[in-house]
Amino acid sequence: MHRDRRQRPREAQPQSGDERARRSRQGRAARGRLRGAPAPGTRSARARTPSAPVPGSPWHGGSFYAARSSAVRAASGLESARDYSDDFRMQITAIRTHTAEPVSLCAVETSDGLVGWGQLGLFRGGLSAEVLHAQIAPQLIGKPSDDIDGLCRRVVIRDYKWAGAHFSRALAGVETALRDLAGKRAGKPVCELLGGRCGPVPVYGSSMRRDLGPEAELERMRRLQGERGFQAFKIKIGERWGADRDAAPGRTERLIERMPLVLEPGTRLLADANSGFGVARAIEIGARLEQAGFWAFEEPTPCLEWERWIEVASALTIPVAGGEHASSEQELGRMLRFGAVDIVQPDLGYVGGVGPALRVAEMAAASKRGCLPHSANRSLQFVFTLHAIRAFPDPPPFAECSIEETPWATGIYDPQPVVEDGVVRLSGEPGWGVRIRESWIAQAEARETRG
Known part of the structure; x- marks a missing residue:
């Protein structure tokens, strides 16, 4: 008579060590398939394995920068947090925010009187300051x-x-202020503390x-x-x-067609749809971008359903980029793991600061993307991003630099980064x-938390 094994007590089913290991491997493989991972011995369902460099994509790494992966890992806090019970060195004594919408800055003061400055994630800074x-x-x-990173x-x-979102944006303010504090105390720029070197x-x-x-649009770019x-x-x-709507009838197609003709030969061209298309239209536009020689296609379909980017990327050869909206390094890691992006785009203000962005860069380098x-603006976050990129294990060929005049962003600090010959040079201070x-x-709303 057949007996249901489920009715037998566990102790009545002894297993050898080899049998337990085999069952464990089978269970992990089954759970992986439920999460969308390929079964052992099979290839991913995605038609094109994403990589960096992607075929036809001139991704550079190392020529402009000196970054060491081991130094990045150490600086980004991948080791366990230490026990602070008996450690009173350089205590944080006050945390202040200064808010003038849409910006909120953070100042962290320590017991030796030193102050470091950071910036909370942008937009509705007052809400993030409240958090x-x-x-x-x-x-x-x-x-x-x-x-x-331990803190x-x-x-x-x-x-x-x-x-x-607001928790990560608030944490970014403290994190970036602590980076500034550490650099001032060591007498070094942040990028050097992260394992890189200052430079263009x-x-x-x-x-x-x-x-x-x-x-x-193209005339101002040419100028x-x-x-x-x-x-x-x-x-x-x-x-x-x-x-699938356009900002103006035919604008997208006209820009794609004319941009390679107006700008200097060899200019790299990127296009950002800001979640503007459905999958079918995104694939159609992506094919036009490929034909025109564009370098990357950003956020082709709604970012809150980024899994659909896999469909777009599988149908195209142009690298698909995205991830600016993410508020955690874990979500960006999933985008990489599932092949939704060829180029991942953490926003340091949205994801919690420099440390999370460095860890995302490490994940991208490990997966060859x-x-x-x-x-997207020249507030303090632009400076943070320049320093971080100088320490990436596989740096991108360039950083994003807004060409818009935004006094709310550029009126905060000095010296302002200046673009000359296509590069920005960090000061080394x-x-x-x-x-x-x-x-x-003086014109910002101040608030303080003090011990």
Whole structure:
């Protein structure tokens, strides 16, 4: 008579060590298939294995930069957080925010009187500042300031159920301020503390506008190429979350057709749809971009359903980029793991600071894909991004640099980064190498958490 094994007690089914190991391997393989991973011995369902360099994609690494993966891993806090019970060195004594929408800066002061400056993730900075003072700052007062990633990790673990956009944006303010503090104390720029070296960073000119017609948009790019030496530009195509609509009839197709003809030969061309298309339209536009020789296609379909990017990428050879919206390094890691992007784009202000972005860059390098951070304005975050890229294990060929005039972003600090011959040169001064303008601080709303 057949007996149901489920009715037999576990202890009545002895297994050898080899049998237990075999069953364990089978279970892991089955769970992997449920999560979408390929079965052992099979290939991924994606038609094109993403990589960097992608065939036809001129991804450079190492020529402009000196970064050491081991130094990055050590600096990015991948070791366990230390026990602070008997350690009172360089205690954090006060955390202040200064908010003038849409920007909120963070100042961290330690017991030796030193102050480091950072910036919370942009837009609705007051809300993120509220989160910082209510949840994050009280956990950090009295703690030593030197193990930056250890401190931030403890905050994330303690409040893991609050994970999300404003929490990560608030944490980015403290994290970047602690980086500045560490650089000032060591007398070194942040990029050197991360394992890189100060020096020039190539940048691409990034348009934020859809209200300009194709000819006006391309004319200003042609002019900036002559004045500033940009060797790469990004245009906006479609309409933001436009469900296949265009900002103006025929604008997208005209830009794609004309851009290679107007700019200097060899200029790298990028296009950002900002979640503007459905899958079918994205594939159609992507084919046009390929034919015109574009370098990357950013956020082709709605970013909140980034799994659909896999369909787009599988049908095209142009690298698909995305991830700026993500508020955790874990989500960006999933994009890489499932092959949704060829180029992952963490935003340092949205993902929690420099440390998470460095770890994403490490993941991208390990999976042979690119990491090109999102940096859509010239606020302090632009400076943070330049320093981080100098320490990436496989740096991108350029950083994003907005070509828009935004006084709310550029009126915060000095010296302002200047694009000359297509590059920005970091100052080499300690920390972020900038000074916050007293006039900006005076007009901002201040709030403090102190021990």
